[in-house]
Amino acid sequence: MAKSTAASRDIASTIHPYTNLKVHETDGPLVIIEGDGVFVRDENGKQYLEGLAGLWNASLGFSERRLAEAAYRQMLKLPFYHTFAHKSTDIGIELAEKLLSIAPAPMSKVFFVNSGSEANDTVVKLVWYYNNAIGRPKKKKIISRTKAYHGVTVASASLTGLANNHRDFDLPIANILHVECPHFYRFGLPGETEEAFASRMADSLEQRILNEGADTVAAMIVEPIMGAGGVLLPPVTYFEKIQAILRKYDILLIADEVICGFGRAGEMWGSTLYQLKPDMITCAKALSAGYLPIGAVMITETIYDALVKQSEKIGVFSHGFTYSGHPATSAVALETLKIYEQDDILAHVRRVSPRMQAGLRRFADHPLVGEVRGIGLIGAVELVADKSTKTSFDPAAGVGPFLYKRAHHHGLILRALGDSIAFCPPLIISESEIDLMLERFTLALDDTFAMVRERGLIESAPVPVFAK
Numbered sequence: 001m002a003k004s005t006a007a008s009r010d011i012a013s014t015i016h017p018y019t020n021l022k023v024h025e026t027d028g029p030l031v032i033i034e035g036d037g038v039f040v041r042d043e044n045g046k047q048y049l050e051g052l053a054g055l056w057n058a059s060l061g062f063s064e065r066r067l068a069e070a071a072y073r074q075m076l077k078l079p080f081y082h083t084f085a086h087k088s089t090d091i092g093i094e095l096a097e098k099l100l101s102i103a104p105a106p107m108s109k110v111f112f113v114n115s116g117s118e119a120n121d122t123v124v125k126l127v128w129y130y131n132n133a134i135g136r137p138k139k140k141k142i143i144s145r146t147k148a149y150h151g152v153t154v155a156s157a158s159l160t161g162l163a164n165n166h167r168d169f170d171l172p173i174a175n176i177l178h179v180e181c182p183h184f185y186r187f188g189l190p191g192e193t194e195e196a197f198a199s200r201m202a203d204s205l206e207q208r209i210l211n212e213g214a215d216t217v218a219a220m221i222v223e224p225i226m227g228a229g230g231v232l233l234p235p236v237t238y239f240e241k242i243q244a245i246l247r248k249y250d251i252l253l254i255a256d257e258v259i260c261g262f263g264r265a266g267e268m269w270g271s272t273l274y275q276l277k278p279d280m281i282t283c284a285k286a287l288s289a290g291y292l293p294i295g296a297v298m299i300t301e302t303i304y305d306a307l308v309k310q311s312e313k314i315g316v317f318s319h320g321f322t323y324s325g326h327p328a329t330s331a332v333a334l335e336t337l338k339i340y341e342q343d344d345i346l347a348h349v350r351r352v353s354p355r356m357q358a359g360l361r362r363f364a365d366h367p368l369v370g371e372v373r374g375i376g377l378i379g380a381v382e383l384v385a386d387k388s389t390k391t392s393f394d395p396a397a398g399v400g401p402f403l404y405k406r407a408h409h410h411g412l413i414l415r416a417l418g419d420s421i422a423f424c425p426p427l428i429i430s431e432s433e434i435d436l437m438l439e440r441f442t443l444a445l446d447d448t449f450a451m452v453r454e455r456g457l458i459e460s461a462p463v464p465v466f467a468k
């Protein structure tokens with residue numbers, strides 16, 4: 001039964017995203033009521049270190065007054081205006097200019113949206129519109145990857161390569177293809193080098209393009225680091241090889257920077273980190289540090305020119321949201337970008353992230369841990385039933401979710417992506433807070449180890465030295 005009035009009211013009133021709705025009816029929610037730095041507090045006064053920055057987005061933590069004040073000032077001045085039919089706002093113009101000035105590749109224009117999903121839905125439409133505009137009506141297929149995450153609206157959920165985002169939602173829609181997930185640890189063959197694996201991934205992409213017919217394939221969308229699929233870093237040389245193939249067949253590259261954008265991996269963009277040359281970029285989340293919903297799509301001059309010609313022909317570019325370029329969200333995003341610059345957030349991430357990465361790698365020897373991966377302030381620890389064979393636990397055993405719950409008990413919020421436990425703390429996290437996060441994770445891992453031994457889910461492995 002619900003533990004409190006707020007919990008029972010929640011159960012009676014709300015459908016929760018990404019939640020087992022049946023379990024929720026009995027267990028109810030964790031009700032968070034306030035935040036301070038990298039911590040949040042629940043209705044009972046219990047404090048949690050937010051190891052996932054909410055949903056990979058609260059880059060400046062939970063108490064940045066400058067963002068609250070920017071929203072307040074803008075709302076007093078102009079609480080709403082739109083960008084339809086030749087209207088604009090001073091603050092929206094400033095934000096667009098700022099984004100273009102920091103883009104990882106030459107971009108010509110920005111289109112504002114309210115979320116990562118809307119951004120990716122928008123690029124699907126733009127890819128189609130663009131190819132119609134330049135007289136290639138057959139070139140419409142968009143390639144994504146298994147385990148990719150690009151959102152949940154109809155087109156972006158179709159791009160997403162996770163089974164539960166399609167199952168019983170009657171997705172994916174037509175013209176979306178999924179190619180292999182380039183996770184070397186999971187899908188590399190015995191004896192295969194990382195580079196040889198990358199070549200195999202690229203060869204198989206090329207084969208797929210040829211099988212489909214290159215004249216039918218319009219674009220490929222990639223997260224520089226795959227987030228919700230398990231925090232999967234590209235194998236060495238992967239993007240170099242993929243991009244050569246896309247260029248060969250005149251296929252656009254779309255970089256989904258919704259998680260990587262704005263410093264997460266120690267560069268302003270994942271595209272910079274991996275030398276991507278995208279034709280379109282989507283971003284959201286840390287664009288406003290998560291304080292208000294905003295996302296953006298950036299496109300090159302070539303694509304923009306085609307949109308102009310098409311809208312001239314049709315009479316209008318019929319796409320846009322009531323809140324595209326909302327003044328309050330724009331003000332908060334602009335202030336966020338100012339803070340990143342003034343506080344040199346990149347330098348901070350580069351300074352503290354080795355502490356997190358080295359700390360996470362200490363768990364690599366743990367009998368429950370198959371792989372530790374990450375860069376900058378993003379990482380994951382993948383739990384396995386058998387280290388030597390990389391055998392995963394039966395998902396029904398709920399090992400990852402168990403650890404996630406024990407972490408709550410120890411005052412830490414992470415995310416269990418199956419049995420990969422994701423870390424993505426606010427970018428402002430200090431070294432001592434990283435230590436605290438890792439200490440609390442150790443306790444949750446110890447509890448999980450005890451549970452799997454007790455339930456006989458793992459062979460009688462020795463108790464690791466740093467477990468209690």
Ligand SMILES: Cc1ncc(COP(=O)(O)O)c(C=O)c1O
Pocket residue numbers: 055056114115116117118120149150151152223227228256257258259284285
């Ligand atoms: C890489 C990526 N793209 C798109 C999205 C969708 O963003 P939103 O939830 O704002 O629609 C997410 C959300 O986690 C994401 O991680």
